[in-house]
Structure formats: C-alpha cells, structure tokens
C-alpha cells in the first residue's frame with residue numbers, strides 16, 4: 017500500500033502537492049499511525065517513515081550529505097491525526113539533519129488533509145534564531161514556491177559563511193563535559209583554545225557542561241549533545257573538539273548523528289605534532305603515536321580510516337596509507353618501532369661521543385611555550401625557532417655554552433610538555449626525551465605569568481617522573497618576569513625557591529648563570545672529568 021506513496025513525484029515548486037497530501041492523509045487515517053515522507057528536491061519520495069519517532073534511514077542520509085554551509089536536499093513532511101504544532105524533536109531533527117524543511121500535516125477525523133505547518137532553518141545571522149516557523153495553512157493555500165525558496169536560502173547560507181573571515185581556515189567548537197567544576201573546565205578550555213589556534217583553527221564557541229558521572233554513550237547527555245551539534249551546524253563549525261578523551265564507541269555514536277568531524281584533545285595534540293614535525297625522527301615518532309592512537313579506534317563496521325586518521329584535516333598519516341586494515345597498520349607500527357630503535361642506537365653513539373668529550377650537560381625542560389628555546393638562543397647565541405604558540409619545538413637541539421669563568425657545558429632544548437600529555441605521544445617521543453638522560457642538571461623553565469602556574473609545574477614534574485628523570489638535580493627558573501608587575505616576580509620566586517629571569521632581557525641573566533655555575537661546581541667538579 018505504501019508503494020503508492022513512493023510512486024508520487026511532486027512538481028519541484030511545491031512543498032507538498034495537493035494530491036500527495038490527500039494520499040498521505042488517507043493512509044494515515046487508515047493505519048491510525050503517523051507517516052513521514054522524505055522528499056528530494058526533484059519532488060521524489062525517497063523514504064516513507066511509519067511511526068511518530070521514525071527518522072530517515074542511514075542509507076538515505078549517507079546518500080544525501082549536508083555540510084555546515086549547505087542543506088541536505090531532503091525535506092520531511094510528517095502526518096498526524098491531531099492538529100498539533102511541530103514538536104521540539106521535529107525542530108531538532110530539522111537542525112541536526114539540516115533538512116530543507118520540516119512539515120506537519122494534520123489529518124482530519126474524516127481522513128482528509130488539514131493544516132500544514134512548516135519550518136525551515138535560518139542563515140546563521142538571523143538574530144540567533146535557528147529556525148523560522150511558517151504560519152500553518154491548508155495545502156492548496158501554501159504560497160511557498162519551494163524551488164525558488166530553497167535556492168535563495170542556500171544562496172544566503174553560502175553568503176553568510178563566505179562573509180566569515182574563517183572561510184579559509186577551519187572552524188571549531190570546543191566542548192567540555194565532566195564532573196569537574198565549571199571554572200576548572202573553563203580553564204582547561206582556555207588551553208584547548210590555545211592548542212586549537214596553534215593548529216590554525218578558529219574557535220567560534222566554547223561549551224561547558226558539568227555532568228553527574230560519565231555518560232556512557234556520549235560524553236554529554238544526548239539532549240545537550242543534540243543542542244551542541246545544532247549550534248555547531250548553525251554556526252558553520254567544521255569540527256567539534258572535546259577536551260575529554262572520547263571512547264571509540266562515543267565517537268561512533270556522535271558520528272552517527274552528525275556530519276561534523278569530531279576529535280578529542282589527544283587527537284588535536286597529535287595533529288599539531290604532525291604539522292610541526294620536520295626531522296625524519298620527529299615524523300616517524302608522530303606517525304607512530306598517531307597509529308597507536310588509531311588502532312583501537314578502528315571498528316570493523318565502516319568507520320572510515322581516512323576520517324579518523326586525518327584528524328583536523330588531511331594531515332597526519334595520509335589517506336592511502338590508512339586505507340588499509342588493522343594488520344597493515346600493525347605492520348607499519350612494527351616497522352616504525354624498528355626505525356626508532358635505529359635512531360636510538362645512533363643516539364647512543366652520539367651520546368658516548370659527547371661523554372667522551374666530557375662536557376657536563378644542562379637540559380632545559382618545561383611546559384610548552386614557557387620560553388625554553390628563547391633561553392637557549394640568548395644563552396648560546398643560537399637561532400632555534402621560537403613562537404608565541406604551543407609545541408613550536410619538537411626536536412632536541414644541543415649547543416655549547418661558555419660560562420664567564422671559562423667552564424664549558426652542553427645546553428639542550430627539547431620538546432615542551434603539557435598536562436595530560438597523550439601517553440602514545442610520550443611513548444613515541446622516548447628517543448627524543450631520552451637525550452635528557454645525559455643531563456647533569458635540568459633547568460625547569462616556567463612561564464611566571466601563567467595563570468595556572470601550579471598545574472604547569474606539576475605537569476612537568478609528572479612527565480619527568482614517568483620518564484624516571486626525577487632523580488636528576490633541578491633548578492627552577494621563572495621566565496617572562498618582565499610581564500609581571502614590579503615586586504611580584506621577586507615575591508613569586510622567593511615563594512617557589514626559583515630564579516627569576518626574562519629571556520628577552522639579557523641583563524636578567526647573570527644571576528642565573530652564576531647559580532648554574534655554582535650548582536655545577538658541586539655536582540660535577542671540574543676534576544671529575546678528564
């Protein structure tokens with residue numbers, strides 16, 4: 017019987033033809049259940065849905081794709097036996113699926129078409145209102161010329177997104193959902209925003225939700241999640257970035273109801289590393305970390321490798337490399353592991369050479385963006401790249417440093433740390449980080465102006481501990497003191513037992529140099545090395 021509905025083809029300029037409305041009303045009346053027609057722009061009925069909550073089939077949704085800048089090319093007209101307005105669920109579906117329109121046809125007690133209520137999405141700027149509800153009319157009185165209407169709406173959507181400066185770069189909405197306090201979550205999102213901008217993403221919104229305990233299916237409650245997704249669609253976001261790690265099942269559940277790219281903080285960090293890795297060693301380490309992260313997230317059932325592995329864009333392990341199965345990925349992991357072992361051997365040789373040269377080694381460590389490379393540069397007159405963004409440095413650089421009293425040491429600068437450093441990344445960067453094992457003294461550089469100074473210090477301590485480097489003597493150095501009001505820096509340094517400097521101001525450095533020389537004299541007496 018429903019066959020007859022499928023055979024309908026409406027004129028392209030009508031939302032719902034009078035004839036289709038009649039048949040729809042009649043069937044609804046007969047089976048006493050709501051029916052939904054999913055209609056293409058060419059006026060063909062694509063799906064017939066029976067029951068109140070029915071949604072378009074996954075196959076249909078996969079065939080007709082929507083993007084934040086365009087609609088799906090499908091409208092949904094539902095019938096119901098009572099004369100009720102469109103429900104919140106209908107409007108959510110309109111937004112989430114980015115339907116051309118959603119409609120509700122009331123069916124009279126005699127089985128005839130009653131009033132038709134319609135709603136459509138607005139272009140992003142319309143005073144924040146996501147959709148417009150049209151005044152209900154009888155089908156034959158409906159004045160909408162669907163073809164013209166949809167052409168104009170699509171043009172508006174295109175124009176709106178084009179006028180955003182973000183048209184070139186990708187845009188992201190940051191999401192945090194955890195039982196932690198709002199303030200704490202917001203602080204973390206501030207750092208996530210730095211990570212995002214370091215990856216050349218434009219953050220257009222931040223959403224924080226305090227959850228009771230873990231929601232299993234989604235990170236957020238599914239109602240709230242739908243809200244987030246709708247906003248993301250409406251604001252033209254390309255990505256949704258979760259501060260919390262998403263379990264593979266959570267990722268899939270979100271992917272099921274949206275066409276957005278969804279990633280978590282770990283993936284974002286991996287992506288930044290992939291963007292920045294220049295040396296062969298760096299590239300191998302990043303690829304290894306990405307593959308290790310990816311492997312447990314592959315599902316047999318159609319999760320596309322390119323989508324996950326691609327991260328925020330098409331960076332990372334290339335699509336072709338990833339269009340393989342688990343076995344191939346495992347093989348690749350083994351291969352990269354062996355390559356890294358090779359690097360490690362090389363490094364052993366370099367190290368023993370250096371030890372033969374008998375220079376004490378000072379390693380600069382610290383939170384990302386603390387000013388480590390700037391300090392190396394100013395102390396050793398080098399030109400390591402520095403930038404006001406996180407994870408600028410990935411490779412280790414070693415330079416000679418001459419102390420005023422003639423003593424010479426090796427000063428090294430390396431990759432910065434961050435709180436909750438992804439463990440796959442830490443594992444993959446072992447060879448780079450292992451260079452620190454040679455250190456006689458660690459210079460822990462801290463951005464004195466950082467809002468969450470204690471977290472920064474603690475995170476670095478944690479990483480050093482997990483690398484079993486915590487037994488190496490350490491000097492705490494508070495950098496960027498020029499950014500604090502006079503007096504405050506001194507007080508802060510006194511409180512933490514740190515030495516205050518500003519790597520940008522040479523005149524602040526002699527005190528540090530003197531302290532380092534004294535420390536070295538006790539740790540590595542000149543006579544102890546040949």
Ligand SMILES: Nc1nc2c(ncn2[C@@H]2O[C@H](COP(=O)(O)OP(=O)(O)OP(=O)(O)O)[C@@H](O)[C@H]2O)c(=O)[nH]1
Pocket residue numbers: 382383384385386387388389390391401402403404405406407408409410430431432433495496497498499517518519520521
């Ligand atoms: N105001 C001020 N800015 C500084 C100081 N030292 C470094 N900076 C700036 O801080 C930013 C980060 O410096 P980097 O030396 O790249 O920091 P890093 O610790 O090597 O960072 P990563 O390699 O990304 O981990 C740069 O823009 C520097 O110019 C300082 O003493 N005062």
Ligand SMILES: [Mg+2]
Pocket residue numbers: 388389390401402408409430
């Ligand atoms: Mg650096």
